[in-house]
Every structure is written in C-alpha cells, then in structure tokens.
Amino acid sequence: MRPTNTADPAYFHKVVDCQYACPAHTPVPEYIRLIAQGRYSDAYMVNWASNVFPGILGRTCDRPCEPACRRGRVEQANAQQPEPVAICRLKRVAADMKDDVRQRMPQAGPRNGRRVACVGAGPASLTVARDLAPLGYEVTVFDGEARAGGFIRTQIPRFRLPESVIDEETGYVLDLGVAFRSGERIDSMKALLARGFDAVFVGCGAPRGRDLDLPGRKEAAASIHIGIDWLASVSFGHVTRIGRRVIVLGGGNTAMDCCRSARRLGGTDVKVIVRSGFEEMKASPWEKEDAQHEGIPIINYHVPKAFVQQEGQLIGMTFEIVEAVYDDRGRRRLVPTGEPDAFFECDEVLVAVGQENAFPWIERDCGIAFDEWGLPVLGQGTHQSSVAHVFFGGDAAFGPKNIITAVAHGHEAAVSIDLLLSGADVSARPPPLTHLMSQKMGIHEWSYDNDTSNDLRFKVPWAQAEKALASIKVEVELGFDAATAFSEAQRCLNCDVQTVFSAPACIECDACVDICPMDCISFTANGDEAELRGRLKAPAFNPAQDLYVAEGLKTGRVMVKDEDVCLHCGLCAERCPTGAWDMQKFLLNPAKAGGVAP
Numbered sequence: 001m002r003p004t005n006t007a008d009p010a011y012f013h014k015v016v017d018c019q020y021a022c023p024a025h026t027p028v029p030e031y032i033r034l035i036a037q038g039r040y041s042d043a044y045m046v047n048w049a050s051n052v053f054p055g056i057l058g059r060t061c062d063r064p065c066e067p068a069c070r071r072g073r074v075e076q077a078n079a080q081q082p083e084p085v086a087i088c089r090l091k092r093v094a095a096d097m098k099d100d101v102r103q104r105m106p107q108a109g110p111r112n113g114r115r116v117a118c119v120g121a122g123p124a125s126l127t128v129a130r131d132l133a134p135l136g137y138e139v140t141v142f143d144g145e146a147r148a149g150g151f152i153r154t155q156i157p158r159f160r161l162p163e164s165v166i167d168e169e170t171g172y173v174l175d176l177g178v179a180f181r182s183g184e185r186i187d188s189m190k191a192l193l194a195r196g197f198d199a200v201f202v203g204c205g206a207p208r209g210r211d212l213d214l215p216g217r218k219e220a221a222a223s224i225h226i227g228i229d230w231l232a233s234v235s236f237g238h239v240t241r242i243g244r245r246v247i248v249l250g251g252g253n254t255a256m257d258c259c260r261s262a263r264r265l266g267g268t269d270v271k272v273i274v275r276s277g278f279e280e281m282k283a284s285p286w287e288k289e290d291a292q293h294e295g296i297p298i299i300n301y302h303v304p305k306a307f308v309q310q311e312g313q314l315i316g317m318t319f320e321i322v323e324a325v326y327d328d329r330g331r332r333r334l335v336p337t338g339e340p341d342a343f344f345e346c347d348e349v350l351v352a353v354g355q356e357n358a359f360p361w362i363e364r365d366c367g368i369a370f371d372e373w374g375l376p377v378l379g380q381g382t383h384q385s386s387v388a389h390v391f392f393g394g395d396a397a398f399g400p401k402n403i404i405t406a407v408a409h410g411h412e413a414a415v416s417i418d419l420l421l422s423g424a425d426v427s428a429r430p431p432p433l434t435h436l437m438s439q440k441m442g443i444h445e446w447s448y449d450n451d452t453s454n455d456l457r458f459k460v461p462w463a464q465a466e467k468a469l470a471s472i473k474v475e476v477e478l479g480f481d482a483a484t485a486f487s488e489a490q491r492c493l494n495c496d497v498q499t500v501f502s503a504p505a506c507i508e509c510d511a512c513v514d515i516c517p518m519d520c521i522s523f524t525a526n527g528d529e530a531e532l533r534g535r536l537k538a539p540a541f542n543p544a545q546d547l548y549v550a551e552g553l554k555t556g557r558v559m560v561k562d563e564d565v566c567l568h569c570g571l572c573a574e575r576c577p578t579g580a581w582d583m584q585k586f587l588l589n590p591a592k593a594g595g596v597a598p
Helices: 009-015 017-021 028-036 040-051 054-060 070-077 087-097 123-135 151-155 163-174 189-193 227-235 253-264 285-293 403-421 482-489 511-515 529-534 571-575
Strands: 115-119 138-143 179-182 199-202 224-226 245-249 269-273 302-310 313-326 332-336 342-345 348-351 390-392 433-438 497-501 521-524 547-550 558-562 581-589
Touching: 009 017, 009 581, 017 028, 028 040, 028 087, 028 482, 040 054, 040 087, 054 087, 054 163, 054 403, 087 482, 115 123, 123 138, 123 163, 123 199, 123 403, 151 163, 151 227, 189 199, 199 403, 224 227, 227 253, 227 348, 245 253, 253 269, 253 285, 253 348, 313 348, 390 403, 497 547, 497 558, 511 521, 511 571, 529 547, 571 581
Parallel strands: 115 138, 115 199, 138 179, 199 390, 224 348, 245 269, 245 348
Antiparallel strands: 302 313, 313 332, 313 342, 433 581, 497 581, 521 558, 547 558
C-alpha cells in the first residue's frame, strides 16, 4: 500500500465519522466538547454555522451521524450493546441551554447591488439567505404561508417541535436583513424571472403527497386524507379531531407523524399498515419506536386492495397478505401468501405512501430542463439548472429527503450563486478551511479529555403519557438536563483528535503496539491492501474505513493503523519515548459563500 497522505483534508475528515456522515458536515466532536465544558452558547454557534437550525434539528433530525458513530463499533468490538453517542439530543442541549446569542449573529453586509429571490421559506431557502445576506446580497424570500419555515412548520407536529423554536431559528435568518414576502405564492416562473432578479433559488419542497387509486377511493373520499395535507391542516388548526378508528398507510416518517397525531386528536384505535417488512420501513428506527411506545401497532406485509364503503361511508379496508421472497441476487419480491384477504375496520384513512415534486408554476417553455421523473436537471454539485441563474435545492432538487440535506443543498447553492454573480466558474468550489493542531500540554497531559466513559447511552426523559397524549401541542421529549448532558458528552471518543505519526522519530520499540487497547497498530511488511488487512495484529475487515500507512522506518517495515476502532485515547502518544506519535485536533469547516469558512 502507498503511504497515507495526511495532508489531504479528506483523509482525517473521513476518520471523523459523524461529521463525514452529516450532509452539512457539522463538526460534531467540537461542539460536544463545548457542551461538556458548559459552553452551551459556543456549542450552539458551532452548530449554527453548519446546520443553521440547531434547536429544530436537535428534535427532528434524521441523524445520519449516529449510525456512523465510532462508539457503536467500539462497543460492539467489546461485546457490549452497541449504542452511538446521542449526537442529535446533545445538539438540542446546546439550543435549550444557550444564552441570548443574537449579538453573536452576523449582520447584513453593505449592499452589493445584487438581488436574489428564494422561492419557499423552508430550510434550503433560509440557508441560502443566511449565507448570502451577510455578503451584501439583497435576498427576498417568497412563501404562500404567513410565517417562515416551510415544511418544518407545516409537516412536523407540535408535540415533536414547538412553534417557538421554529420562530426563534427562522427569525435569526430573517433578522439578517432578509425580505420575507409572506402570503405571496409564486405561480409563474416566467413572471418571477421578468422581475429582474440576478439569481433565483427554488426551495419549494416536494409539496404533493401520493394518492392510492383503489376501489372505493372516490366514494369514500370524505374520510380519506393525504398525509402531508392532513398534517398541514392539523398544524394550522383546521383539523382538531379525527375518527376513533384510524388506518395510516405508509412506512415513512410522515406516516409516523400522522399516526401519533391521530392518537392525540381522538383516535383510540390507530394502526399503521405497510406493504414492506418492519425493518424495511423508511421511517427512522426511533420514529417507529416512538409510535409503538404510544401503543400504535405497525402491521407489515399487507398490501392495500380496496377502501370498503357502504352508501359513501367508509367502514374499513381490505389488504392482501404477502411475504418477501429474494432471488439469487438479493432482489426482493412481494409474493402473495395465499391467505385470505385481511379486513380492518376504520372510520378514516391517512395516506402517507410518499411525496413527489410538483412544479405546475414552472412553465415548460421557460428554458428549465426536467428529467423523466419531473425533477430539474442540475449541474453536478452546483445545483445550477439549465437556466444559468436559476438554482434548486432541498426536496425541490432531488425529491424528498430531510432537513439537514436541505441545509447542505442551501450552502452549496449559495456558493454557486456567489460564484456566478462574481463572474467566476460555479464548478470551481472553494476548498474547506482546516486546522490540525497538537493537543500536547506536557509529556502525559492533553488539552482534551481522553478518559473514555464506559457508560451506555443515556435515555431522554419523556412527558407523562396521559399528559402527552391529551394534547397535540405538549412536547413529548423533555431533553437532557445539564448533568445527563455532561455524562452523555463524555461518551464521545473525540474522533477529531487524530493520532498523527512521524516515521523519522520512530525507533520501532513497539511500545505503542503493546499499550493500544484496541490492537489497532501494527508494524509489518507492506503488501496489497486485502492481504495486509488480514495479517494485522487485529485484522481490519471494514474496508469502508481507510488504513493509516506510514513508511520510512529504518527496518523497511511500515506502520499500519486501523482507523475503524481507534479510541483516540492518546495512550500511544503517551507511551512513545520519542514523540513519534502526537494527538492533533483536526477541524474542518466547509467553505461557505464568499469563499471562506465561518
């Protein structure tokens, strides 16, 4: 194997698994350390620079960082129950316990004469506005609703996300001098382009829920509702009750929000029925757990066949019972079991089987190209459409995803807009800002806490069930208190404090090999990667995580370190008699619009 190029920011970035997995590349270990120190406002601002909505995401994020967390792999290696650090809930701690941070927010920059329109006031558009307004752009955000937030406000129930949190964090963006044109729905792209904006960003989401064209659908239409539309009606107070017996169709997070909302609006017999297996449902595992915790059964492998009605009154649904059959390539088919169709009584049905993009307001002759699925054709990594000054992001760009992905799209689109309007090539992306700094304070002392906690993941307290289920507006999760937040933060392995090796200083005494608690350091002859991985002191069988290879040793051997299960404990650096090992904090901030990182 060739020696590792540790000067490449991508190498150590990949070692910080949580940050690498986050679409917005939030420096997770950095803000967790600040929380452990009680520096909640600092932790909030580190978050805000990357993900813009720490309080919102601390309650609702899809948490791609947590499955990537090294803690789970290390505990699994130690035969314990693998539990990642509660990264998302610690983000909420920073938001809930911070001081007033308004004075720490950037200010609107002197006007540069450039005007940018953002269609929709969701997370992608607000991120574009947050990045461009401090640079002097005159940003106008259009939305058909009275208040900003987009689907954050209309689709996420108040028992998961209080409206006060939405108001606060959208307010930070609007206070940057952004013009918010509430109640002004854009219904013509041609008309918008004619208004002379220098750039247009489309962040209107995927506003149309899919329906099911089954027998009985038209006759019982009054009792059948599209999930995202029904959630919006609940959010605005247009719907305040539901029938006692409710069926929710679909296995995504919207379905989980629908069933839990129905439970609070009077549904005493609420069921979620999905065509796939339970494990294959698109809903996040904790969303499914929360629904089941509230007594909502999830019935899988049932394919809807018909809405059953009598004289226009819905009385139930029939389902075909199927099973999953896999071919030699692992491809799944749902095959009928031959059992009689199942019938479930119900008064109302909520259809949450997916969302799709809808752009009836974008004329097809305005120059914007769409693919066969109705999605805009965009430049790779630039979010630029076939009309050079029109950009897309969030669900409007690539279909329904999640809030943190929409934020990442907003950052990238803002970079493109700034490059375009500065006369630069939008594909020439600015490099990230990186730091690599030794944490050595003495021979055996470090400026970070490397005493790894053995605690299992701490549980977030919930409101009492009878109180939580009695109101659609009572927040269920109460969040960590300061003491629990500190204990959970101590579970973080500080994966951004990197083990950096200097071959010229090494005397090959193998002291680091002996002291490493994970056996992840080996000194051996070089070889092809697959063969080398198998003969390390502890074989490294996870090819997704790179090996750290250093050559230049006096014996001709190479140092090979398995990054996959390293604890970043620093024992190798403490034990090394020559200082060949050092613990160096790596901090990566992707560049934002303007070419610099915050």
